[in-house]
Amino acid sequence: MAAAIKNPGWWRGLFGAVAFGAFGFGLVIALRAISDLPLYQTEQTGYPHVIVPAITAPLGFLWGFGCFDYWLRWAAGLPTIPDDHSQHGAKSWKDYFKFNTDHKVIGVQYVVTTFIFFFLGGLMAMLIRAELAQPGTQIVEAATYNSLFSTHAVLMIFVFVIPVFAGLANYVLPLMIGAPDMAFPRLNALSFWMLPLAGILFIGSFLAPGGAFDAGWTGYAPLSTGAPLGQSFFNLGVQFAGASSIATALNFLVTIITMRAPGMTFWRMPLLVWANLSTSLLVVAATPFIAGVQFMVLFDRALHTNFFDFGAGGDVISYQHIFWFYSHPAVYIMMLPGFGIVSEVISTHARKPIFGYRLMALALIGIVVLSYSVWAHHMFVAGMFSWLRVPMMITTLLIAVPTGIKIFSWLGTLYFGKIHTYSTAMLFALAFIVTFTIGGISGVMLGMVPIDIHVSDTYFIVAHIHFVLFGGSVFTIFAGVYHWFPKMTGRMYDEKLGRVHFWGTLVGTWGTFIPMHWVGMDGMPRRVADYAEQFGNWNLMISAFAFLLGAVQLVFVYNMVVSWRFGPKAGANPWRANSIEWQVSSPPPIFNSTEIPRVVGGPYEFGIPGAKHAIMAGEGTEGAEVPAGEKSVVGTSP
Template sequence: MAAAIKRPGWIRGALGAVLAAAFGVGLVVALRAASGLPAFQTEQTGYPQVVVPLITGPFGFLAGFGCFDYWLRWAAGMPTIPEDHSQHGAKSWRDYFRFNTDHKVIGIQYIVTTLFFFFIAGLLAMLIRAELSQPGTQFVDAATFNGLFSTHAAIMIFVVVVPIFAGIANYVLPLMIGAPDMAFPRLNALSFWMLPIAGLLFIGSFLAPGGAFGTGWTGYAPLSTGAPLGQSFFNLGVQFAGASSIATALNFLVTIVTMRAPGMNFWRMPLLVWANLSTSMLVIAATPFIAGVQFMVLFDRTLGTNFFQAAGGGDVISYQHIFWFYSHPAVYIMMLPGFGIISEVISTHARKPIFGYRLMALALLGIVVLSYSVWAHHMFVAGMFSWLRVPMMITTLLIAVPTGIKIFSWLGTLFFGKIHTYSTSMLFALAFIVTFTVGGISGVMLGMVPLDIHVSDTYFVVAHIHFVLFGGSVFTIFAGIYHWFPKMTGRMYDEKLGRVHFWGTLVGTWGTFIPMHWIGMNGMPRRVADYAAQFGDWNLLISVFAFVLGAVQLVFLYNMIVSWRFGPRAEANPWRAKTIEWQVSSPPPIFNFDQIPRVVGGPYEFGVPGARHAIMADDGAEVPEPRPTVMGSR
C-alpha cells in the first residue's frame, strides 16, 4: 500500500484529489472564520466551499497521478528519473489508463475519451429531441431543459470536437512529418489528462444545487453571473479544456516547426500538417480569451467583481466581444483539422495529387487571418455599436472565398482521378463536401446583416451550426477515424457496418437539420423548451430523424470495438497512400522509425512516374538525389 501511494497512478491520484479538495475547503472555511463569516456560504452564485476545491482537487489529482513528477523533481534539484522508455507504447488496455508520454498512446487516449463524451452528449441530444418532439412539456421542466442543451453543447464543443482533432493529429502528425514523438511529450500527456476533468466538471454540474448550468454554451452575462452554482462548473470546465487545448497547440507548433524530417520543407508537408499548424495558430492566440472571460464571470459570481454587472458599472456587451473573439475562431479550430483530414482521404482514394496544393495551404492561412476579424457577426442584433456591423459582414462573407477554394480544389482533385469508394472514410469525405457546402451557404446568409437580423437566435442558427459542426466537423472526424483506424489499431474495420453507419448518418443529418432552417425562418426561436403548436409536426419529424441519427451511431461504436478486438490484421498501407505514416507498420513501431526518413518530394505524388514522398531507412541503399518538389510545375 505504501508503495502504491508513493508511485504515480490512480491511488496516488485519488489521494491527491481528496487531499487537495480538503485543503480547498479548509482554506475557505479558515479564511471565512478569520473574517468572522459563517463557515459555509450557500447563496445562489457563491458556494466558495465548492468552487475552491473544484480548482484544487483536479490539480491534486494531476499531481498525484504523476503529471508533474518529472518537472517538480527537476525544479527541486532532485535526481530526475531517467526516461527509460518503459512507459512507451501500450501492451494491454490497462496501459491506456496510465500517465503515458507516447504520442500514439495519447492519441488513442484522446480519441477514446472524446468518443465517450460524444456518446454522453449525444444522449443529451436525444433527451432534448424527445422533449421537443411535441409542443408543451413532455418530461422535463424548462430549467432542466436549459441544462440539457447547455451541457450537450459545452461537452460537444469543448471535450469532443476540439480535442478529438488534437487526438487524431497527436497520433498521425508526428508520423507524418517523420518525427519520433511530439516536441514535449510530458506536456502532451498533461494536456490529455486535463481533458476528462473538463468533461467531468460539465457532467458533474447536474449534481450541483440548482441543476446543471442552463445558460447555453455561450454563457452570456448577466444571465450567467446570476445563475446557480452549476455555472461555476462550466466556468472551471472551460479552464481545464482551454488549458489542455493551448498546451497542445503549443506542442503542435513546436513539433511542426522544429521536428520535420530532413527534406520536408513547408511545401512538402501533408495538408493535415498544414491544417494543424493553422489551427494551432488560432488556438494559441484565441483560447486565452475564453479562459479569461470565464474567469471574469467566475469572479463576478464569487468575488463580487463587476465586469459584467451594469448596476455596478460593468459592461454587459463586453462579455460577448471577448467571448466571440475566441468562439468565432473556435469554429475554425473545429473545422481546419477536418479540412486536413478530407484532403488526405480524397487525395488517397482518388489516386490524385491534391489540386492546387499551395493554394490549399494558403487558403488555410487566409482563414486563420480572416477569422480573427469576424467575431462581431454573432452580435449584429446585440446592441453593439452599429457601425461595426458592416465591416464585420464584409470580412465574414470574404471567408467564403478561401473556404470555396478548398471545396473546389477537392472537387478538382476528383477529376481525372481513379476514385475508389470502397472505404467508409471516402464516403464521409464525399458527403462532407456537399453537406458542408450547405452549412457554408447558410453561414453566408447569416453573415448578411439584414438576413441575420431576422434569423439570429432562431432555429436557423441551430440548423447552421449543426450543418457545419455535425455535417462538417463530425463527418471529417468519422472520415479520419475510419481512415487511420487500421494504422492505429493494426486491424481493419468492417466496411459493411461502416456503410450502414454512413448512410444512416447522412440521412439522419439531413433529415434532422434541414427542416430546422425553415422553422427558424418561420418564427421558432432557439433554446426553448416549448414552442408554438404550428411547429409541432416539423419538430416531430426532426425528432424521428434525430433518433435515427443517434441509433446509427451505435453501429459505429460496435464496429470500432469489435473490429479493434477481432478485425482482420491490417497491412502497413491498406489504402496505398504516400504519406510517411503509411510507410511504417500498422500499428507503428514503439519509436515510430528505426531511422528518421528522408523526404524527397511532395506528399501526394500519385501518378507521377518515379516520384516518392519519403525514403525510409530500410528501403535499402537506393536513395535518389533529392529533387525539387514537382508542386510548382504545372
C-alpha cells in the same frame, strides 16, 4: 498501500484529489472562521467552499497521477529519474490507463475519451429531441431543458470536437512528419489528462444545487453571473479544457516547425500538417480569451468584481465581444483539422495529387487571418456599436472565398483520378463536401446583416451550426477515424457496417437539420423547451430523424469495438497512400521507425512513375547519403 501512495498512479491520484480538495476546503473554512464570517456561504452564486476545492482537487489528481513528477523533481533539485521509456508505448490495454508519454498512446486515449463524451452529449441531444417532439412540456421541465442543451453543446464543443481532432493529429501527425514523438511528450500527456477533468466538471455540475449550468454554451452575462452554482463548474471546466488545448497547440507548433524529417520543407508537408499548423495558431492566440472571460464571470460570481454588473458600472456587451473573439476562431479550430483529414482521404482514394496544393495551404492561412476579424457577426442584433456591423459583414462574407477554394480544389482533385469508394472514410469525405456546402451557404446568408436580423437566435442558427459542425466537423472526424483505424489498431473495420453507419448518418443529418432552417425562418426561436403549435409536425419529423441519427451511431460503436478486437489484420498500407505514416507497420513500432525517414518529394505524387514522398529506413539510400548526425533516433527528448 504505502507504495501505492508513493508511486504515481490512480491510487496516488485519488489521494491527491482528496488531499488537495480537503486543503482547499479547509483553507476557505479557516479564512472565513478567522474573518468572523458564516462558515458556509450558500448564496446562489457563492459557494467558495465548493469552488476552491473544485480547482484544487483536479490539480491534486494531476499531481498524484504523476503528471508533474519529472518537472517537480527537476525544479526541486532532486535527482531526476532516468527516463527508461517505461512510460512509453503500450504493451497491454492497461497501459492506456496510465500516465503515458507516447504520442500514439495519447492519441488513442484522446480519441476514445472524446468519443465517450460524444455519446454522453448525444444522449442529451436525444432527450432534447424527445422533449421537442411535441409542443408543451413532456419529459423535462424548462429549467432542466436549459441545462440539457447547455451541457450538450459544451460537451460536444469543448470535450469532443476540439480535442478529438487534437487526438487524431496526436497519433498521425508525428508519424506524417517522420518525428519519433511530439516535441514535449510530458506536456502532451498532461494536456490529455486535463481533458477528462474538464468533462467531469461539466457533467458533475448536474449534482450541484440548482442543477447544471443553464445559460447556454455561450454563457452570456448577466444570465450567467446570476446563475446557480453549476455555472461555476462551467467556468472552471473551460479552464481545464482550454489549458489542455493551448498546451497541445504549442506542442504541435514546436513539433511541426522543428521536428520535420530531413527534406520535408513546408511545401512538402501533407495538408493535414498544414491544417494543424493553422489550427494551432488559432488556439494559442484565441483560447486565452475564453479562459479570461470565464474567469471574469467566475470572479463576478464569487468575488463580486463588477466586470459585467450593469448596476455597478459593468458592461454587459463586453462579455460577448471577448467571448466571440475566441468563439468565432473556435469554429475554425473545429473545422480546419477536418479540412486536413478530407484532403488526405480524397487525394488517396482518388489516386490523384491534391489540386492546387499551395493555394490549399494558403487558403488555410487566409482563414486563420480572416477569422480574427469577423467575431461581431454573432452580435448583429446585440445592441453593439452599429457601425461595426458592415465591416464585420464584409469580412464574414470574404471568408467564403478561401473556403470556396478548398471545396473547388477537392472537386478538382477528383477529376481524371481513379476514384475508389470502397472505404467508408471516402464516403464521409465526399458527403462532407455536400453538407458543408449547404452549411457554407446558410453561413453566407447569416453573414448578411438584414437576413441575420430576422433569423438570428432562431432555429435557422441551430440548423446552420449543426450543418457545419455535424455535417462538417463530425463527418470529417468519422472520415479520419475510419481512415486511420487500420493504422491505429492494426486491424480492418467492417466496410458493410461502415456503409450502414454512413448512409444512416447522412439521411439522419439531412432529415434532422434541413427542416430546422424552415421552422426557424418561420418564427421558431432557439433554446426553447416549448413552442407554438404550428411547428408541431415539423418538430415531430425532426425528432424522428434525430433518433435515427442517434441509433445509427451505435452501429459505429459496435463496428469499432468488435473490429478492434476481432477484425482481420491490416497491412501497413491498406489504402496505398503515400504519406509517411503508411510506410511503417500497423500499428507503428515504438518511436515510429528505426530510422528517421528522408523526404524527397511532395506528399501526393500519385500517378508519377517512380515518384516518392519519403525514403524509409532499410530502403536503398539512392539519392543522397544521410549525414551521420541525423541517424540517431530514439527518445532523446529532454
